Amino acid sequence: MEIRSNLNVIASTLPAHVTLVAVSKTKSIAMINEAYAAGHRDFGENKVQEMVDKHDKLPQDIRWHMIGHVQRNKVKYMAPFVHMIHGVDSFKLLKEIDKQACKQDRIISCLLQIKIAKEDTKFGMSKDEALKLLKSEELADLRHVHIKGLMGMGTFTSDQAVIRDEFRFLKNCVSTFKPLERSNLHFDVISMGMSADYQLAIEEGSTMIRVGSSIFGSRQ
Ligand SMILES: *Cc1c(COP(=O)(O)O)cnc(C)c1O
Numbered sequence: 450m451e452i453r454s455n456l457n458v459i460a461s462t463l464p465a466h467v468t469l470v471a472v473s474k475t476k477s478i479a480m481i482n483e484a485y486a487a488g489h490r491d492f493g494e495n496k497v498q499e500m501v502d503k504h505d506k507l508p509q510d511i512r513w514h515m516i517g518h519v520q521r522n523k524v525k526y527m528a529p530f531v532h533m534i535h536g537v538d539s540f541k542l543l544k545e546i547d548k549q550a551c552k553q554d555r556i557i558s559c560l561l562q563i564k565i566a567k568e569d570t571k572f573g574m575s576k577d578e579a580l581k582l583l584k585s586e587e588l589a590d591l592r593h594v595h596i597k598g599l600m601g602m603g604t605f606t607s608d609q610a611v612i613r614d615e616f617r618f619l620k621n622c623v624s625t626f627k628p629l630e631r632s633n634l635h636f637d638v639i640s641m642g643m644s645a646d647y648q649l650a651i652e653e654g655s656t657m658i659r660v661g662s663s664i665f666g667s668r669q
Pocket residue numbers: 472474495516517602642643644645659660661662663
């Protein structure tokens with residue numbers, strides 16, 4: 450019941466252009482089922498094996514978002530069903546996703562993760578690295594991936610001004626990259642904002658928020 454009301458409270462405040470990804474990592478099948486019964490379909494996980502296990506046990510119309518750091522040797526396990534991979538941070542990884550998507554006769558949606566926080570622990574590419582990838586000629590050969598936008602994680606801090614600057618930087622990257630759009634490359638999605646900062650993220654142009662603890666409760 451609580452999951453349903455948490456979802457409804459958050460969903461009721463979201464503008465129509467913002468997609469809510471319910472981050473269900475570490476949470477049980479029963480809890481995900483409760484959110485599903487409330488009508489929710491977009492779920493996020495940060496470990497491939499956990500996502501595969503849950504995919505096998507849950508309704509097949511769930512859209513699974515991989516929001517964690519992805520190792521190349523794990524891509525094959527999620528390639529048959531993953532809806533969107535948010536954490537793409539190298540051309541090598543993109544190439545592997547393309548290869549596995551090709552085997553499945555699918556086109557997999559991807560977001561490039563940009564490092565927007567100053568902390569060393571956060572994954573992602575610098576703006577320049579992303580620019581280099583986006584301009585590379587080899588990108589045109591990847592016909593089984595579709596880059597749909599960017600993803601970023603703000604610094605873990607209570608200082609709203611710091612986080613706002615980081616979100617602004619990501620939005621700014623989108624403006625820079627927009628002229629590079631081509632058949633398998635668009636910038637319609639900005640995945641930023643979590644439980645603590647999603648309102649701020651929406652103010653700064655987020656179109657996709659990834660919310661876990663505010664829906665399912667805190668994690669151990
Ligand atoms: C866990 C996680 C979230 C959700 O965090 P909450 O603070 O629980 O909302 C969002 N994005 C990523 C990449 C995560 O790993």
